[in-house]
Each structure stands twice: as structure tokens, then as C-alpha cells.
Amino acid sequence: AxxxxxxxxxxxxxxxxxLTVKCTYSVSGNPYLFWYVQYPNRGLQFLLKYxxxxxxxxxxxxxxxxxxxxxxxxxxxxxxxxxxDSALYFCAVRESPAGNNRKLIWGLGTxxxxxx
Amino acid sequence: NAGVTQTPKFRIxxxxxxxxxxxxxxxxxxYMYWYRQDPGMGLKLIYYSVGAxxxxxxxxxxxxxxxxxxxxxxxxRLELAAPSQTSVYFCASSYYEGAVETQYFGxxxxxxxx
Numbered sequence: 001a002x003x004x005x006x007x008x009x010x011x012x013x014x015x016x017x018x019l020t021v022k023c024t025y026s027v028s029g030n031p032y033l034f035w036y037v038q039y040p041n042r043g044l045q046f047l048l049k050y051x052x053x054x055x056x057x058x059x060x061x062x063x064x065x066x067x068x069x070x071x072x073x074x075x076x077x078x079x080x081x082x083x084x085d086s087a088l089y090f091c092a093v094r095e096s097p098a099g100n101n102r103k104l105i106w107g108l109g110t111x112x113x114x115x116x
Numbered sequence: 117n118a119g120v121t122q123t124p125k126f127r128i129x130x131x132x133x134x135x136x137x138x139x140x141x142x143x144x145x146x147y148m149y150w151y152r153q154d155p156g157m158g159l160k161l162i163y164y165s166v167g168a169x170x171x172x173x174x175x176x177x178x179x180x181x182x183x184x185x186x187x188x189x190x191x192x193r194l195e196l197a198a199p200s201q202t203s204v205y206f207c208a209s210s211y212y213e214g215a216v217e218t219q220y221f222g223x224x225x226x227x228x229x230x
Binding site for chain 2: 032036041051094103104106107
């Protein structure tokens with residue numbers, strides 16, 4: 001069965017430091033992987049996705065994510081955190097079309113707090 | 117484009133009352149979704165639609181109904197509200213880039229059932 005795990009409920013980082021939000025997944029076929037961000041009292045916003053090709057994917061607001069097939073991970077990263085990055089981050093996965101399952105499976109979210 | 121819009125933003129219902137959560141998108145997306153978000157539980161898919169006239173159940177459809185008479189609108193109906201339906205509801209629509217789908221979300225409706 002497909003699944004997504006975000007092992008950390010909360011991540012705290014100082015402004016200016018690099019940040020990592022972790023995500024691991026399980027699918028039977030090839031994965032399509034996504035990161036979304038949710039600011040307080042707002043809907044989710046798309047950040048980036050991995051489909052195929054280069055393992056390092058660059059997205060909005062300076063975020064990037066690295067796909068690691070051997071570790072089945074898709075960790076979200078940013079070289080220098082901003083206080084405005086404080087939000088809830090969701091990882092999601094879907095099998096490639098060969099799996100014939102179109103629904104996204106969502107992680108439970110990781111709350112990122114960037115301290116000034 | 118306004119993107120995905122939802123109304124109302126907040127509503128309080130009494131047990132047994134009914135209401136319709138409205139969702140509209142102006143991006144001509146075929147796929148639309150309703151999710152509920154509970155604290156610490158992530159997103160749960162309630163219903164989805166792959167086009168006008170076509171709907172299907174998600175993970176947690178009980179107590180809800182949907183319709184999709186147009187591409188733009190995807191209302192969610194609660195017939196007999198229960199406290200367990202207290203949640204934040206998000207509507208999303210999506211487009212395909214090749215074989216890959218990206219979802220876009222509305223701002224949410226916060227529902228409290230007392």
C-alpha cells in the first residue's frame with residue numbers, strides 16, 4: 001500500500017540557518033512526489049514536485065527537495081531559513097500512471113518554526 | 117484568475133442541520149476534490165470529480181454528498197450535521213502536465229458543529 005511518513009511533527013531552526021523537513025514514502029511503482037506549504041488560516045500552496053530526471057528539484061520561495069530512491073526519501077531543504085517560512089509543510093506521493101492509482105497520499109504535516 | 121474560491125469561510129451549525137459548502141474554480145480544470153483537515157490527522161479525501169457529471173468517493177465520504185453539474189462548481193453537501201464533522205474543509209482543483217497532476221487549493225471553510 002502507498003504511504004507517506006513525515007517523521008517530525010515539528011522542526012525548529014534559527015533564521016539564516018539551513019533547514020530540512022523530512023519525508024519518506026512507500027509505493028509499489030515509481031513515485032510522483034510533492035511538497036505543499038500551508039500558512040496559518042490559509043489553504044495549501046504547491047511548492048515543488050518530482051516526476052523524473054534530476055534528483056534535485058527546485059521550487060518556489062527558494063526551496064528545493066532531493067529525491068533519493070535507495071532511501072525512499074524526498075526531503076525538503078532551504079539553504080537559509082526566513083522567519084516567513086514558518087508554516088505547516090505537507091509531503092504527498094502518488095504512483096506513476098502504471099500503478100493506475102490517481103489519488104494523492106498525504107503525510108500528516110510538519111510544523112516549521114523559524115526563530116529570529 | 118481567482119483560482120479556487122470557497123464560501124463560506126466559517127460556519128457554525130447545530131446538530132442535525134444541513135448546509136452546502138461552495139467551491140468554484142476558474143482555471144478550467146477537470147479534476148476537483150474535497151478534503152477535510154483535522155488537527156494532527158493530515159488531509160482526508162472526501163469526494164472527487166474527474167469532470168462534469170462524474171463524481172466518486174474518497175476515503176471518508178459518509179455524511180457527505182457532492183454534485184458536479186458544471187466544470188467550474190463542485191459543492192459539498194452535509195445533510196445531517198454531526199459533531200464529528202467539525203473540521204476545516206478544503207476544495208482543490210488540478211491540471212495535468214503530461215501525465216502528472218498538480219493540485220491547487222482554496223482557502224478553506226472552517227465548520228463547527230455544536
